[in-house]
Amino acid sequence: MNRQYETVIGLEVHVELATETKIFCGCSTRFGGAPNTHTCPVCTGMPGALPVLNRQVVEYAAAVGLATGCTINQCCRFDRKNYFYPDNPQNYQISQLYEPICRDGHIDIDTPSGIKRIGIHEIHMEEDAGKLIHDEWEDCSLVDFNRSGVPLIEIVSEPDMSSAEEVIAYLEKLRLIIRYLGASDCRLQEGSMRADVNLSVRKAGSRELGTRTEMKNLNSFKAIARAIEGERDRQIELLEMGRQVVQETRRWDDNKEASHAMRSKEDARDYRYFPEPDLVPVLISDEWLERIRAGQPELRTQKLIRYKKEFDIPDYDAQIITSEKKLADLFEAASAICKKPKKVSNWLMGETMRLLKEREMEADELSFSPEHLAELIRLTGEGVINGSVAKEVFLKIFLEDVDPVKYVEDHGLKTVNDEGALQETVEKVLADNPQSVADYRSGKEKALGFLVGQTMKAMKGKADPQAVNRMLKERI
């Protein structure tokens, strides 16, 4: 039955920008302050308070626009969107309707059938609302305006997506671009990235769009995927029963894996937008735009091409390393110092990834310096420490960014290159393990491994395993 229908999906993605201050006042945007400690007359909507635009918001919005192939509207303006809700103290939200800052962009996503271009209709700047906390004890709600006035950009896609997979691919790409730009950390769980899904279904091959619904409260990629599938099935079921899809906003409940219609907004949907009289137009000169363009970091697509040319690392490694700007920055900086990109890549792909996973950390939380990783690689390369000691030291670098040279020195971890001491130990191990010696002589290669292990143990792990191997073979 599902195959007779196709799904049409467009997204509205809100992203909180990584500015220090709010969009229209000098209050901090820091997350997690006690309620209303980051507020002032502007962001609590006191009569007479006047907004002044944060320059950085324009720069971030334009940077995201440039990185997604948008045309930057060099004369953009703000508008008022009027509605009543307690989290909105002015009774209007300052947003952009008529002249948004960016238009007509796109993001290319990879799909099983090749690259697909998803259009971006527009990107506009606006302010976030406060937060409502529902009081369990009294029949009331409490308003915290710390988030009120936090700068947002809303990225409105064209209805070009047709499956949950495409939606996730689009969101991941968008998130990556914005994180690379440093414009936002884009954390869905914490609400610094929020996606509303507009979805309709139509008979396969039909050119007309069906009635769409808008789904809110989607705070993970998994929830988005489940909500899309749930809503698609719900709409198809309605149509199959000969009923109509009602244009409405629905709230996804990920625990119940079902959505329900939110308070009908029939009377509230009329936002009566008009030009914001308290803010003057934003004129982005060619010079300003050029400065923003020049300040753009290299994005992932370009990085991948360059890595292929510059570094001798597998494509798979390059894909993973460039999936987070933090990893790519570490990789490039450490490689530039030690000139051994393959080794740097191995440390990032192996131990770093393993430790991140083990500690449930994100790559952007990595705090060690590329210098220390490069030093570690040098120490290993020069045979100052052996592989297992290197892992031990790396853990310390990962956790506390210790200086490996000093750490190895202080803890006496240097490989013992004293041939005399090693020879003595080898002799003793051979004398103590006549059976293994006999086994090796009779062709059991494994026995050598045991003897190497015994020697390393006797040397407290500080011998060079290759030297041990060589010496044992010579002696037997």
Place this chain on the structure above:
Amino acid sequence: MAHVISDETIEYVGILAKLELSEEEKAQAKKDMGNMLDYMDMLNDLDTEGVEPLFHVYPLSNVFREDVVENGDERDRMLANAPEEKEGAFKVPKTVE
């Protein structure tokens, strides 16, 4: 061509503006809105060919703040204006979507 505002329109605009109007106020509002729309019609009669739209009465653009925190914790001052407060927050009637 005088505009006549219907009762439904006044009702609707009242709901949007969260206003409860008495019958007399409704009658007055209908008259006022009609007059305003008549005035708009007059503007529509003007030849505005080649005239740039005006969005702002001041010939200003690009008034910015730098992204620097200037405000400290003003919670007590902000809450002083709240009709009711609780636990550092503005207390409002229960609102659930």
